[in-house]
Amino acid sequence: MAYILFTLSVLLVMGFVGFSSKPSPIYGGLALTVSGVVGCVIVLNCGGGYMGLMMFLVYLGGMMVVFGYTTAMAIEEYPETWGSGLEVLGGLLVGLMMEVMLVLWVLSLNEAVVVVVGFSDTGDWVIFEGEGSGLIRGDSIGAGALYDYGRWLVVVAGWTLFVGVYVVIEIVRGN
Amino acid sequence: MTPTYMNIMLAFTISLLGMLTYRSHLVASLLCLEGMMMSLFIMTTLIASNMHFPLINIMPIILLVFAACETAVGLALLISISNTYGLDYVHNLNLLQC
Numbered sequence: 001m002a003y004i005l006f007t008l009s010v011l012l013v014m015g016f017v018g019f020s021s022k023p024s025p026i027y028g029g030l031a032l033t034v035s036g037v038v039g040c041v042i043v044l045n046c047g048g049g050y051m052g053l054m055m056f057l058v059y060l061g062g063m064m065v066v067f068g069y070t071t072a073m074a075i076e077e078y079p080e081t082w083g084s085g086l087e088v089l090g091g092l093l094v095g096l097m098m099e100v101m102l103v104l105w106v107l108s109l110n111e112a113v114v115v116v117v118g119f120s121d122t123g124d125w126v127i128f129e130g131e132g133s134g135l136i137r138g139d140s141i142g143a144g145a146l147y148d149y150g151r152w153l154v155v156v157a158g159w160t161l162f163v164g165v166y167v168v169i170e171i172v173r174g175n
Numbered sequence: 176m177t178p179t180y181m182n183i184m185l186a187f188t189i190s191l192l193g194m195l196t197y198r199s200h201l202v203a204s205l206l207c208l209e210g211m212m213m214s215l216f217i218m219t220t221l222i223a224s225n226m227h228f229p230l231i232n233i234m235p236i237i238l239l240v241f242a243a244c245e246t247a248v249g250l251a252l253l254i255s256i257s258n259t260y261g262l263d264y265v266h267n268l269n270l271l272q273c
Contacts, residue, residue: 009182016186020193025202046224074257142232164244171251
């Protein structure tokens with residue numbers, strides 16, 4: 001399908017509405033994980049295999065796991081889900097209605113009467129793989145350039161992470 | 176503006192609105208902050224792939240590194256709040272009394 005990327009971006013917005021309507025944080029973490037999966041598939045569709053898998057590894061595998069454990073420590077006995085209260089459900093429905101109206105507006109831009117034939121401006125999102133065997137992937141080369149042109153940036157980022165661990169220990173120590 | 180870019184920027188704005196409004200939990204706002212970082216990552220990676228400019232790929236990686244630091248500090252603050260008050264309800268944070 002030539003318009004899978006637009007569909008995936010619509011699903012991404014719906015996932016973001018799912019945790020921005022503020023249910024209990026355990027359900028928000030679930031919506032963020034699903035949005036992360038959809039976002040990774042978007043990145044993969046544009047030929048970014050390295051960046052997509054790095055997002056899976058670092059973001060979903062690292063940060064979401066930490067979020068899940070922390071939320072399990074700080075949660076109440078009856079977490080409220082999307083259908084258990086008017087505020088969360090109202091926020092979710094408003095967000096979904098807004099996204100549906102955006103999709104209809106995008107479809108109406110091409111002077112086409114039928115709904116199916118409306119995606120002429122997403123043609124530039126189709127990947128034209130005419131550049132040979134694809135052995136040299138652009139995103140891997142770009143990430144490798146981080147260790148070449150950005151040597152000092154790597155050192156600074158690594159030192160930041162190292163000091164961050166000590167900051168976290170000092171904050172949690174309390175007293 | 177291509178509809179896919181519009182959707183990703185809309186996702187960023189929705190997360191921003193979600194972060195700025197409190198309901199009862201503090202960790203829900205931290206989740207919305209994570210959503211903002213993720214939408215920025217996706218946006219810059221798509222720009223790098225579609226403009227055939229691989230060197231931009233440095234930026235999402237470094238963004239992810241500093242977002243991880245930010246998450247760690249935010250969760251540490253959450254843990255210290257949860258140790259003091261039992262839960263991370265926002266109406267517990269009333270030391271300033273305003």
